[in-house]
Amino acid sequence: MLDFDLMLRIYPFFLQAAWVTIQLSILTTILGLICGSLGAAARLSRHGYLRMIGATYVSLFRGTPALIQLFLLYFGGPQVGIQLDAFEAGVIGLGVNIGAYMTETMRGSIIAIDKGQAEAARTLGLSSYQAFRNVVLPQALRLMIRPLGVNINALIKGTALVAAISVVELTYTAQRYIGSTYKPFEMFLLSGLLYMVIIYVVGKGITYLDRKVRLT
Amino acid sequence: MSDAQPFVEIRHARKNYGYIEVLKDISLTVERGQIVAIIGPSGSGKSTLLRAINDLDPLTEGEVLLEGVQVNKTLPHRQYEKHINEMREHIGMVFQHFNLFPHLTVRENVTMAPKLLKGISKAEADALAEEQLAHVGLLDRIDYYPSRLSGGQKQRCAIARALAMKPKLMLFDEATSALDPELVEEVNLVMKKLAEEHMTMIIVTHEMDFAASVCDRVLFMDQGYVVEEGPPEVVFRNPKEARTREFLRKHLGDAT
Numbered sequence: 001m002l003d004f005d006l007m008l009r010i011y012p013f014f015l016q017a018a019w020v021t022i023q024l025s026i027l028t029t030i031l032g033l034i035c036g037s038l039g040a041a042a043r044l045s046r047h048g049y050l051r052m053i054g055a056t057y058v059s060l061f062r063g064t065p066a067l068i069q070l071f072l073l074y075f076g077g078p079q080v081g082i083q084l085d086a087f088e089a090g091v092i093g094l095g096v097n098i099g100a101y102m103t104e105t106m107r108g109s110i111i112a113i114d115k116g117q118a119e120a121a122r123t124l125g126l127s128s129y130q131a132f133r134n135v136v137l138p139q140a141l142r143l144m145i146r147p148l149g150v151n152i153n154a155l156i157k158g159t160a161l162v163a164a165i166s167v168v169e170l171t172y173t174a175q176r177y178i179g180s181t182y183k184p185f186e187m188f189l190l191s192g193l194l195y196m197v198i199i200y201v202v203g204k205g206i207t208y209l210d211r212k213v214r215l216t
Numbered sequence: 217m218s219d220a221q222p223f224v225e226i227r228h229a230r231k232n233y234g235y236i237e238v239l240k241d242i243s244l245t246v247e248r249g250q251i252v253a254i255i256g257p258s259g260s261g262k263s264t265l266l267r268a269i270n271d272l273d274p275l276t277e278g279e280v281l282l283e284g285v286q287v288n289k290t291l292p293h294r295q296y297e298k299h300i301n302e303m304r305e306h307i308g309m310v311f312q313h314f315n316l317f318p319h320l321t322v323r324e325n326v327t328m329a330p331k332l333l334k335g336i337s338k339a340e341a342d343a344l345a346e347e348q349l350a351h352v353g354l355l356d357r358i359d360y361y362p363s364r365l366s367g368g369q370k371q372r373c374a375i376a377r378a379l380a381m382k383p384k385l386m387l388f389d390e391a392t393s394a395l396d397p398e399l400v401e402e403v404n405l406v407m408k409k410l411a412e413e414h415m416t417m418i419i420v421t422h423e424m425d426f427a428a429s430v431c432d433r434v435l436f437m438d439q440g441y442v443v444e445e446g447p448p449e450v451v452f453r454n455p456k457e458a459r460t461r462e463f464l465r466k467h468l469g470d471a472t
Contacts, residue, residue, distance in 0.1 A: 046293075114315070116311060116313055116315040117315060117317065119272060119311070119315065120309075120311065120315035120316075120317070120374075121317075121329075122272070122301075122304065123270055123272065123304055123307070123308070123309040123378075124304065124305075124308075124328075124329035124333075124377070124378070124381055125301045125302070125304040125305035125329060125333050125381060126301065126329060126332060126333070127297055127301055128297065130332055134328060134332065135317055138319045139317075139318065139319050142319070215318050215319055215361070215363065
């Protein structure tokens with residue numbers, strides 16, 4: 001049977017770990033959104049070389065395991081002069097990785113806006129930037145909330161990977177307490193439940209945001 | 217510049233999509249205040265010609281001039297952008313599918329461009345919106361979003377949006393083709409009103425009745441050529457070309 005007593009005694013330590021996971025998630029989301037915006041801008045650029053840089057970024061980071069990217073940065077980094085602590089490496093590694101997915105999400109939402117929209121704006125005399133900023137982007141932003149939510153959902157679960165570079169977050173904490181309790185089922189269940197709570201709250205937030213700005 | 221200079225002039229317009237020639241050496245002039253209908257079967261190049269006038273579909277060869285100023289200049293990117301945006305402020309366009317901005321209200325649709333490009337104040341923008349929407353009979357929908365408008369109302373809003381920039385020339389690309397039959401008339405009425413106000417208009421249309429009653433000239437296009445042109449009473453009643461007769465025989469039948 002499950003040792004509920006143990007779970008009740010130990011869960012405050014897991015709450016601390018959950019806070020680390022939340023911090024990781026927030027910072028990674030911010031970095032991902034920055035990388036995604038830059039990536040999408042490059043992918044949609046008028047200039048061929050920028051489009052190529054954007055495409056290379058996406059295929060590189062989506063084409064290799066995030067864990068390898070983290071190991072490269074954290075363990076391989078010092079070899080080429082990049083010294084980061086585990087938390088920093090986690091945020092940067094995961095952020096740049098999810099940014100590649102967000103690039104495609106944002107690009108997809110932008111090109112999904114009917115070409116007639118930009119055309120109508122251009123015929124009124126707006127520059128391509130003004131047409132993008134005032135007509136295409138406001139519609140694309142509404143469209144990208146849900147798919148970005150999917151990216152963020154994946155990212156939150158993806159933070160478990162940084163346990164492998166010894167960031168003391170939910171997954172690492174579970175492993176650590178298994179060492180002293182010998183109760184892997186309870187420990188992983190506890191961290192799993194906390195991931196679920198975080199994801200549930202974020203999911204609700206995304207749904208709320210999407211409903212609020214949706215064009216009827 | 218002489219007074220004899222035409223208002224709109226198209227010189228030897230050609231356009232290819234790869235090996236397909238959609239416009240084959242078209243030249244024409246439109247005088248100030250004239251209303252010109254372009255008719256013809258689908259695929260004849262009439263929309264492409266219209267969209268070449270404001271360089272939305274750039275020509276492969278040839279020139280478009282508005283009041284003697286070339287619209288489709290070849291310039292480095294930045295200079296071209298500046299030039300074409302200035303030209304387009306004078307050329308209003310209305311699309312088959314309205315292309316209203318769904319995230320903006322009717323008022324904001326009308327005032328967005330003047331606000332951005334002419335730096336008018338909020339009070340001026342409101343006055344402009346009210347003036348233009350009253351003109352097309354849509355004042356009671358000023359704070360609606362486009363999704364709540366009927367097709368006819370959407371198109372009237374799109375016309376008001378174009379007119380808010382005070383264009384010298386208006387281009388209509390099948391403005392009533394996407395409308396339910398009972399909503400066509402309200403848009404036609406607005407266009408007739410513009411005609412009475414001597415707005416220069418170039419109208420791509422499938423509505424022969426409308427072309428006949430409103431336009432000064434009719435151009436019949438087929439396979440990238442202007443096959444025939446003249447006053448509507450001549451083109452419709454007494455066409456010279458066999459292709460025109462053939463087209464009209466098919467289309468006048470179900471027009472009324």
